Amino acid sequence: MTHAPAQPLRWNTYAAPSRFYPMAGKWIPWFWAAAALLGAAGLWTGFAIAPTDFQQGDAYRIIFIHVPAAWMSMVIYLVMAFWAVWGWMLNARMASMYARALAPTGAMFTFVALWTGALWGKPTWGTWWVWDARLTSEFILLLLYGGYIALTEAIDDPRRAANAGALLALVGAVNIPIIYFSVKWWNTLHQGSTINMGAAPKMASTMLTAMLLMTFCFWAYAFAVVFTRARAIVLEQESDTEWVRALGAGQDQ
Amino acid sequence: MAMQWTSVDEFLRMGGYGLYVWGSYGVTLMLMAFEAMSARKRHRLARQQAGEGAGA
Numbered sequence: 001m002t003h004a005p006a007q008p009l010r011w012n013t014y015a016a017p018s019r020f021y022p023m024a025g026k027w028i029p030w031f032w033a034a035a036a037l038l039g040a041a042g043l044w045t046g047f048a049i050a051p052t053d054f055q056q057g058d059a060y061r062i063i064f065i066h067v068p069a070a071w072m073s074m075v076i077y078l079v080m081a082f083w084a085v086w087g088w089m090l091n092a093r094m095a096s097m098y099a100r101a102l103a104p105t106g107a108m109f110t111f112v113a114l115w116t117g118a119l120w121g122k123p124t125w126g127t128w129w130v131w132d133a134r135l136t137s138e139f140i141l142l143l144l145y146g147g148y149i150a151l152t153e154a155i156d157d158p159r160r161a162a163n164a165g166a167l168l169a170l171v172g173a174v175n176i177p178i179i180y181f182s183v184k185w186w187n188t189l190h191q192g193s194t195i196n197m198g199a200a201p202k203m204a205s206t207m208l209t210a211m212l213l214m215t216f217c218f219w220a221y222a223f224a225v226v227f228t229r230a231r232a233i234v235l236e237q238e239s240d241t242e243w244v245r246a247l248g249a250g251q252d253q
Numbered sequence: 254m255a256m257q258w259t260s261v262d263e264f265l266r267m268g269g270y271g272l273y274v275w276g277s278y279g280v281t282l283m284l285m286a287f288e289a290m291s292a293r294k295r296h297r298l299a300r301q302q303a304g305e306g307a308g309a
Contacts, residue, residue, distance in 0.1 A: 047264075048257060058268035062277045069281070108288050116277040123273050221285060228292040235299035248303030 015094045017234040018243045024227040031224035035217050042213030050206040062120040063207070067194060068215040070113040072222060073141060074176050076106035080148070081169040088166035096162035097237065099169065100152055101230035105222050107145035113138060117190075125189060133182035134190035137175055144172040158237050 046064040053060040080102040087096030117135065118128040129135065148168050155161035183192045194203060194211075203211075238244045258264040267274045 050257070052257060052268060057270060059270040059273055061267070061274050065277060065281050104288065104292075108284055112281050112284060115280055119273045119277045123270055221289075225289050225292050228289075228296050232292065232296035232299045235296070235303050239299075239303060244303050248300070248305070250304070 015092055017094050017097070017238050018241070020094055021231055021234050021247075024231050028224050028227050031220045031227070035220035035224060038213050038217035038220060042210050042217050045206060045213060046210030050210050051204065056124055059120060059123045060207075062116050063194070064210045064214045066113060066116040066120060067211055068218045069109045069116065070138065071215060072218050073106060073110040073113050073138070074179060076102050076109060076222065077141060077144070077169075077176055078173065080106055081166075081173045084162065084166035084169040088163050091159070093158070093162075093237070094234075096158070096166070097230055097233045098226075099162070099165065101226045101233055103145055103149050103152075104229065105226050107142060107149065109218070109222075110138065110142045110145060114142065130189050132188040132190055133186040134179065134188045137179040137182050140175055141172075141179060144168070144175060148172070 042064060046061060050061070052058050080099050083095045083102070084099035086092060087094075087099060114135075117138075121130070122128050148165050151168055152161040152165040155164055182188060183190055235244055235247075265271055265275070
């Protein structure tokens with residue numbers, strides 16, 4: 001299958017695990033390189049160039065990872081739910097594998113958002129934690145990721161695991177707009193959005209630059225790690241196919 | 254575009270918020286490194302098993 005004649009590139013070309021595997025293998029080093037460069041640039045901008053905040057002192061510098069991690073936690077969940085449901089509806093194996101590969105990374109960023117939020121809340125609010133709408137809904141997101149991972153790992157049959165996971169991911173997706181709009185809908189201790197569409201950002205441009213660089217760094221990191229995990233899942237689930245055996249025998253890269 | 258710090262010690266103290274700032278960045282970096290290593294390990298093991306399957 002690996003040596004099939006070249007086919008025209010179509011939207012679903014990489015829906016085939018045998019095509020995804022070598023393609024992702026080529027791209028992963030580039031994502032790592034991008035993550036390292038963007039991270040270095042973001043940290044330099046955030047720590048060497050961005051000025052001390054006149055209200056919060058240097059505690060505000062936590063924002064450069066807190067906000068990007070919180071964004072990632074929500075975006076990855078939506079992408080995960082999308083692929084899970086796509087795989088469920090069309091019985092597309094690769095889509096279901098993407099969903100499962102995304103979950104641990106999303107859970108990690110959710111924990112980072114909560115952890116850095118606690119360490120930022122203590123010096124600025126005087127408390128590590130409060131059960132307000134924003135913090136509670138982000139905590140529920142962590143439980144949703146945990147539930148999705150536990151459910152899909154508990155079911156041995158990949159297709160049944162994917163379908164059960166898709167249902168959970170779909171139902172849980174309702175939590176994402178709740179997280180996002182919680183600071184508008186309820187009176188939260190958590191501050192409102194730092195960046196709003198159609199309005200000038202309420203922060204110095206160097207601070208914004210650092211935050212965006214760290215966001216792109218996290219994106220590149222997420223691609224590198226999720227592709228690595230997706231490749232592992234492909235090998236695990238396709239172990240009885242000809243192309244994986246050929247790969248194992250060292251006939252291909 | 255000036256450097257914000259005049260000494261390493263001042264940089265590490267972060268205006269008195271060193272524990273919070275470095276506690277955030279340190280744990281984040283550790284988790285990202287751990288996650289990356291565990292994903293790479295999972296792929297390596299899956300690749301090894303593919304090799305064993307081929308040999309059988």
